[in-house]
Amino acid sequence: MRKGTHRRRDPIESALRKPPIVANQGLSELRYLILTQGLSNDPDRDFCTYRPYVWCILLKVSPIQSNDYLALIHRGASPAYSKIRNDTFRTLTTDMSFQRRVSETSLIRILNALAWKRWDHHRLKQQQQQQTSRSRRGSRLHSLQHGGYTQSSPTIKAGGHSSSFFGDDDNVSVSELYVQGLNVLAAPFLYTCCSETQAFALFDKYIHTCCPLYVKPMLDGVHLGLKLLDTSLKIIDPTLFSYLKGKLLTAELYGFASLLTMSACTPPLNEVLVLWDFLIAFGPHMNILAVIAQLLLIRDSILASQSPMTLLRTFPPLQAKKVITLAVSFVPKLPEELYDLLVRHTYDETVADRIKAL
Incomplete structure (x- = not known):
């Protein structure tokens, strides 16, 4: 930076550079400064360059590996892709600063990646529930066989199974992957962050934790x-x-x-x-x-x-x-x-x- 162009740091920037003695004390100080001072824009850009770092601290989001986000992207269109495409082109259409800074393709990518992550979560939950159900059925069959009942007992059919344990509920509903409003909730993160990877990490943490x-x-x-x-x-x-x-x-x-x-x-x-x-x-x-x-x-x-x-x-x-x-x-x-x-x-x-x- 050339001499004479140095900008004095505001209180929040100074707080970010000062390691707190106690983590909770540092968060309390940061929250107080946000309430009383607010974040400052860079006068040359009319944009707050350190805002994403403040959000990362508040949401306790550590840097994620770009490969994790790219792996979700490379899986292609999620089951919710059509629903996502129906919303993205309508996102903050009247805000020219957003339209200049954020492309529709980046918004599609981040929402599609989120859909895949939510798909993985629900599939894992389904598998855990199926495994628990199988274990219960196995225990019940064992108790019937060894507790005075025969396999011909009308309580349970030998060799039978419920179709619900074999694929009928393997599909995850699109409504579990993408819901109304996610496109607008994603927009400020994409606008603010330095990369899609950072925006995805903050967006994912915010909606699923807060x-x-x-x-x-x-x-x-x-x-x-x-x-x-x-x-x-x-x-x-x-x-x-x-x-x-x-x-x-x-x-x-x-x-x-x-x-x-x-x-x-x-x-x-x-x-x-x-x-x-x-x-x-x-x-x-x-x-x-x-x-x-x-x-x-x-x-x-x-x-x-x-x-x-x-x-x-x-x-x-x-x-x-x-x-x-x-x-x-x-x-x-x-x-x-x-x-x-x-x-x-x-x-x-x-x-x-x-x-x-x-």
Whole structure:
């Protein structure tokens, strides 16, 4: 770098270069700096060059071997390939910076690789279940043969088997491999990262560790989140909640896309990345409060409208810092039990019944 062109590091860059005495202390400091300072763009590129490294630290993603990603790519089209192709060309089409930086082919590759990885996971699970079932059947047959029963006992047919153990359930449903919204969730990782390999590692870790219920075939976590959004809004702003309810507008109608994509469906992308810094640092559950914050930023317009769905069909351009400030301010207003459900609904299936009963 030539003399006079050196750029002073911001607090987060400095924190990244300073090895923490205790790992958890370093993560806490990083989260605090993200909340109070935010990541800085390189003024020459209008882009944060160290953002992917911050995400790797927060998600605890170690560098993966390129060969692992390439092996998935070289397997060719997955069973979900057609479904993926039906979505990729529609991904963030209005964001020119994304269109210039990320090609559709790279988006197809990363989603197809993910589909193969999910296929492997479900096939392994099926094989384990089949093996367990065979073991149980074998134990049962052994107990029948050696516990006073003969092979001609009508309880079990000698030499018989259930077809379910021999291939009928070997196929993995396409809905297990690819679900609605994965294309938009992948987009910020591809836009931000230095390589497809890095983007794939972060994307895979985020959806399967932070919000696995959001990418189940029936989008279980998303629907639980929508129920929590209604419940939280009723506490945070009962007037707005009542007005929307009077218009028969629940979160299922206006909040689905925002929850499904962690608000990545609301442009501009550079603001989405700022919001995602916060969500990756503090948890995807905070997106519910971020959506409520977006509602409150247009609260007066909603209350003045006789047809508020016209406003809610497309949220105004995202203002990440305002949204984050409001979202954080909502936390103390929520009962502890409700906030616990908010935190756990993205990954813990055991809270589903409690949320549905709200």
